[in-house]
Amino acid sequence: MKRKKALVLEDDQLYRNLLTEILEEFDYEVCSFSDPTEAIEQWDHKEQTDGHNDYDLILTDNRMPGMSGLEFLNRIRQQNRPLPDHCTAVISASWSDSELQQAQELGCQIFHKPSHVYRIYAWLQQHDHPGRGGFVKR
Secondary structure, eight states: OOOEEEEEEOSSHHHHHHHHHHHHHTTEEEEEESSHHHHHHHHHHHHHHHSOOOOSEEEEESOOSSSOHHHHHHHHHHTTOOOOTTOEEEEESOOOHHHHHHHHHTTOEEEESSOOHHHHHHHHHHTTOOSSOSOOOO
């Protein structure tokens, strides 16, 4: 069975590593970036060489230098690239009303920083993602 792929965008290295570790526990192959523009460049390159580059899950911080997570998701959508149904989440320590509305319109799960790990586990389990499963409290 083909392993599921996840994209993590987070400029804080510690939080990016934590998110990557959680997703790997659910048996995802994780591509992580601190800069959304690098992720777009890699996505473009992968599409050119492989013909496709779809992710099964996208988990992005919203407040990053250069481009926000919501801007990234909107850009992906404008390029007619698929966003994973019900498997896209945006994390932020600070949300404006318009950002919350935009995330909801994109169909994103919303997490507030700092988000307890159990909330991310619960979200992954809710969508019946395979892996080791089970809640791991840290």
